[in-house]
Amino acid sequence: MASVKEELESLKEQIRHHNYQYHVLDDPEIPDAEYDRLMRRLQAIEREHPDLITDDSPTQRVGDAPIAAFGTVQHQVPMLSLDNAFAEEELREFHRRVTDRLELEADAGTLEYAAEPKLDGAAVSLLYEEGRLVRAATRGDGTTGEDITHNVRTIDAVPLKLIGSGYPPSLEVRGEVFMPKAGFEAYNEQARAKGEKTFVNPRNAAAGSLRQLDPRLTAERPLDMYAYSVGKIDGGDLPATHSEVLDRLQSWGLKVCPERGVVAGVEGCLAFYKEMGAKRDSLPYEIDGVVYKVNDLVQQRELGFVSRAPRWAIAHKFPAQEELTTVEGVEFQVGRTGAVTPVARLKPVFVGGVTVSNATLHNIDELHRKDVRVGDTVTIRRAGDVIPEVVGVIASRRPKGTKPVQLPKRCPVCGSTVAREGDEAVARCTGGLYCAAQRAESLKHFVSRKAMDIEGLGSKLIEQLVTIDRIKTPADIFRLEKEELAALERMGDKSAENLITAIDASRSTTLERFLYALGIREVGEATAAALATHFGKLDAVMSAAESELVDVPDVGPIVASRIRSFFGEEHNREVIQALRDLGVHWEESEPQQSPADGPLAGKTFVLTGTLPNMTRDEAKKKIQALGGKVTGSVSKNTTYVVFGEKAGSKLTKAQQLGVETIDEAGLNSLLKSS
Numbered sequence: 001m002a003s004v005k006e007e008l009e010s011l012k013e014q015i016r017h018h019n020y021q022y023h024v025l026d027d028p029e030i031p032d033a034e035y036d037r038l039m040r041r042l043q044a045i046e047r048e049h050p051d052l053i054t055d056d057s058p059t060q061r062v063g064d065a066p067i068a069a070f071g072t073v074q075h076q077v078p079m080l081s082l083d084n085a086f087a088e089e090e091l092r093e094f095h096r097r098v099t100d101r102l103e104l105e106a107d108a109g110t111l112e113y114a115a116e117p118k119l120d121g122a123a124v125s126l127l128y129e130e131g132r133l134v135r136a137a138t139r140g141d142g143t144t145g146e147d148i149t150h151n152v153r154t155i156d157a158v159p160l161k162l163i164g165s166g167y168p169p170s171l172e173v174r175g176e177v178f179m180p181k182a183g184f185e186a187y188n189e190q191a192r193a194k195g196e197k198t199f200v201n202p203r204n205a206a207a208g209s210l211r212q213l214d215p216r217l218t219a220e221r222p223l224d225m226y227a228y229s230v231g232k233i234d235g236g237d238l239p240a241t242h243s244e245v246l247d248r249l250q251s252w253g254l255k256v257c258p259e260r261g262v263v264a265g266v267e268g269c270l271a272f273y274k275e276m277g278a279k280r281d282s283l284p285y286e287i288d289g290v291v292y293k294v295n296d297l298v299q300q301r302e303l304g305f306v307s308r309a310p311r312w313a314i315a316h317k318f319p320a321q322e323e324l325t326t327v328e329g330v331e332f333q334v335g336r337t338g339a340v341t342p343v344a345r346l347k348p349v350f351v352g353g354v355t356v357s358n359a360t361l362h363n364i365d366e367l368h369r370k371d372v373r374v375g376d377t378v379t380i381r382r383a384g385d386v387i388p389e390v391v392g393v394i395a396s397r398r399p400k401g402t403k404p405v406q407l408p409k410r411c412p413v414c415g416s417t418v419a420r421e422g423d424e425a426v427a428r429c430t431g432g433l434y435c436a437a438q439r440a441e442s443l444k445h446f447v448s449r450k451a452m453d454i455e456g457l458g459s460k461l462i463e464q465l466v467t468i469d470r471i472k473t474p475a476d477i478f479r480l481e482k483e484e485l486a487a488l489e490r491m492g493d494k495s496a497e498n499l500i501t502a503i504d505a506s507r508s509t510t511l512e513r514f515l516y517a518l519g520i521r522e523v524g525e526a527t528a529a530a531l532a533t534h535f536g537k538l539d540a541v542m543s544a545a546e547s548e549l550v551d552v553p554d555v556g557p558i559v560a561s562r563i564r565s566f567f568g569e570e571h572n573r574e575v576i577q578a579l580r581d582l583g584v585h586w587e588e589s590e591p592q593q594s595p596a597d598g599p600l601a602g603k604t605f606v607l608t609g610t611l612p613n614m615t616r617d618e619a620k621k622k623i624q625a626l627g628g629k630v631t632g633s634v635s636k637n638t639t640y641v642v643f644g645e646k647a648g649s650k651l652t653k654a655q656q657l658g659v660e661t662i663d664e665a666g667l668n669s670l671l672k673s674s
């Protein structure tokens with residue numbers, strides 16, 4: 001028993017150390033796989049000895065049952081707010097007030113300020129007793145907050161137990177919980193695709209996530225935290241300046257913002273403001289200004305407070321990222337993949353540092369959920385280099401007689417049908433190759449290596465040829481002549497000749513490559529190959545009914561309907577005919593059932609990473625030859641994940657789902673024994 005306890009403690013210590021390296025220092029020492037092994041070992045021991053599980057074990061973050069209601073927490077030291085400065089002059093006034101009270105020379109430029117970003121999230125108070133997190137609370141009204149311990153425990157950046165030594169026996173840490181930009185965007189994108197409600201901005205996302213009764217919901221949100229001060233402490237002592245206090249918090253395992261600094265006088269503050277303003281867009285989290293705090297804690301005490309804000313600190317705000325304006329029209333744009341996106345035309349408004357006159361409404365569901373109408377007053381948000389978006393309508397300001405906006409039936413660019421597949425939120429133009437908006441992307445796919453494989457016809461050249469309207473459909477590629485190519489920018493006689501030779505060579509292809517090249521949605525290489533084998537002839541694929549298509553391995557009802565609607569468009573059939581007339585050909589064969597009966601039949605493989613001795617394509621051919629299926633994504637239906645070097649998320653997912661993973665040697669012995 002003694003040795004089990006020892007191992008348990010050692011594992012907890014190691015995991016805490018690696019959490020610190022990873023989350024606080026952003027400098028992991030060991031690969032994720034090794035970390036996972038430590039964690040799994042700890043879980044296994046705890047499963048066997050449930051009596052040894054403690055609240056501060058790294059395994060105890062998630063999984064608590066929902067609570068019935070939030071308890072309240074009295075803040076023994078009030079959680080204050082900050083005064084704001086918007087203009088430089090307001091900051092100079094603040095500095096004069098501070099130096100006057102401290103009886104210092106305002107212009108001496110010697111008073112030290114700790115300068116830090118003003119994080120745009122939700123304030124929290126964390127109480128550590130003997131180094132253990134015992135309570136977490138919201139700011140509330142500054143005096144009374146809500147107990148959100150169950151939720152805060154799920155945030156990886158918050159240590160459940162402090163590391164190192166010398167922390168006060170009772171230590172209240174304060175900081176900001178926030179949702180990093182990438183997590184916020186990804187969360188909203190998913191919500192939009194599922195037709196669910198999105199978050200208005202990262203601050204609401206953080207605050208909303210902390211106010212969940214069910215901690216399992218909070219655990220799914222990508223939250224992070226930076227500590228920015230201490231509240232009540234009992235026993236122990238802290239350094240004499242704010243910046244050193246933060247250093248100390250960091251050494252105990254708390255995460256602090258890496259962008260902080262110590263500056264001298266008001267000029268130092270202004271330089272910091274400028275620097276952060278320039279960095280703002282590229283920071284991984286949202287900030288709405290910077291905060292300056294008199295660095296010396298004795299001076300802070302001397303300055304004291306007025307009502308709800310300290311005299312020793314001020315927030316210097318950046319220009320607003322949200323403003324009001326009115327909608328002058330709603331138009332629909334067609335993207336490179338055919339997605340039809342509603343866009344609001346706005347009365348120009350200055351927001352996030354630029355004048356904005358268009359804002360995205362993302363998709364038709366989102367448009368209807370927000371019910372944005374022409375004439376409405378709306379909130380516009382422009383955060384950094386993210387496309388400006390309509391956050392919502394001010395309902396009370398809606399004029400009389402407005403009407404809901406409808407999705408157009410036809411593509412505004414090419415006139416093809418606009419369709420929505422199943423419950424997808426995105427509406428798409430079905431014009432494909434025919435639609436000018438989608439042309440360049442479809443053509444790049446058409447000439448790519450696994451499709452028609454036309455060497456020398458790169459993205460830049462395609463874009464050039466599409467722009468001057470020389471190529472409208474793939475058929476036009478086979479109408480190009482050497483002289484006109486040689487006359488193009490950055491093209492010589494020799495490269496023009498090489499390109500013509502490559503185009504000529506590509507005329508002789510295979511049915512599977514040709515089908516793949518057409519760029520039918522959901523028809524990847526594997527499906528194209530299965531179609532070619534099953535039907536043998538293009539005409540048979542083109543005229544196949546959905547009921548015949550679903551007989552092909554790999555083709556389900558959705559893919560079948562995509563294939564049908566592609567060949568149902570007359571202009572797609574015309575392009576195919578033109579290609580054949582221009583000499584694109586392949587060997588047709590008799591219809592053939594795919595090898596559904598090989599020794600690997602019924603087994604599904606996913607390949608990931610670089611294998612040492614064969615390409616993934618080679619591995620795939622070998623598996624398929626024995627009747628196995630190779631797909632692109634890991635699910636619980638996957639039989640094996642074959643991994644090589646630099647394998648990424650697919651391998652992780654396999655491990656999470658408990659799918660068997662094998663390396664190249666494992667695959668070889670499987671192939672041999674089959």
Ligand code: IVH
Pocket residue numbers: 080081082083116117118119120121122123124139175176228229291310313315
């Ligand atoms: S110090 C007495 N530092 O801004 C000082 N606050 O308006 C109180 N905030 O509720 C806070 N970043 O949630 C401080 N680096 C930072 C901050 C910060 C964001 C928030 C905090 C507070 C609000 C004050």
